[in-house]
Amino acid sequence: MITTIIFDLGAVLIDWNPRHLYKQLFTDEAEMEHFLTNITTSDWNEEQDAGRSLQEGTEWLVQKHPEHEDNIRAFYGRWDEMLGDAFHDTVEIFRKLKASGKYKIYALTNWSAETFGIAKERFEFLSWFDGIVVSGDEKMRKPQPEFYNILLRRYNVKAEESLFIDDNYRNILAARQLGINSIHFTSAAELQEELPQYGVIL
Incomplete structure (x- = not known):
């Protein structure tokens, strides 16, 4: 589950x-x-x-x-x-997942610590996450296994109970090596179709 x-x-x-x-x-x-x-x-x-x-x-x-x-x-x-702007269709999926109350929702991002503040000011939905792990803060990045493990340990997340969504297939492969269920993101429409395969219903 x-x-x-x-x-x-x-x-x-x-x-x-x-x-x-x-x-x-x-x-x-x-x-x-x-x-x-x-x-x-x-x-x-x-x-x-x-x-x-x-x-x-x-x-x-x-x-x-x-x-x-x-x-x-x-x-x-x-x-x-x-x-640019937010991808509103994906943000809407995020909103529905958050509103369901069924899931803890985190972000794992390759992003400079010096520029991430600009994004936080611009995109209100970044405040919806239960936690965000930023590569620039941790001095490591995807696809390094230890970067994923930081999130798993910090928030007491079990790999087998988590679902990771990323557009970079390199990062997907690294997550799967750690036992993290993963979806290679190509569009919001395809994401919405794939979520039920993992028992995630919007």
Whole structure:
């Protein structure tokens, strides 16, 4: 029986996407995609999610790619412009799960501690969680097993009674290795269809 729901945040409940900002800074979409794929890479950003300071990460990347300095500095200098709206259909699922009173609901997110406050101010539903574990605070991130275990231990959650929802399949595989039931998120509609397979009825 599922007693606990664990949500990822970005791309599940919150539309965070660097393109919201960089479409304003690039006139050529191919150049923008090259920059996001090869300069401000996911691996680089995840180092900040895992606790490296934004300043340290920025200076390291500027030194490596000085020809892109202005656009690199914009990544965190104008980070708030990367935040789009909430994904309202998924938030509505969250609301119904919360209102049912049947589940403890937590968030497990790869997010810089320095930027998470911006999201907390913008999205009221972040206050609905029974707890949020932020990678930047813990100095580790998904898919590291210990990061999941922090949540399980801190909130006395049994892996086999929990259901984890994340858009990144890498993170889903890591959760399953720990015995956590998991749904690979692709859309709110598909999530709603899959929940009953785990006995979770809205």
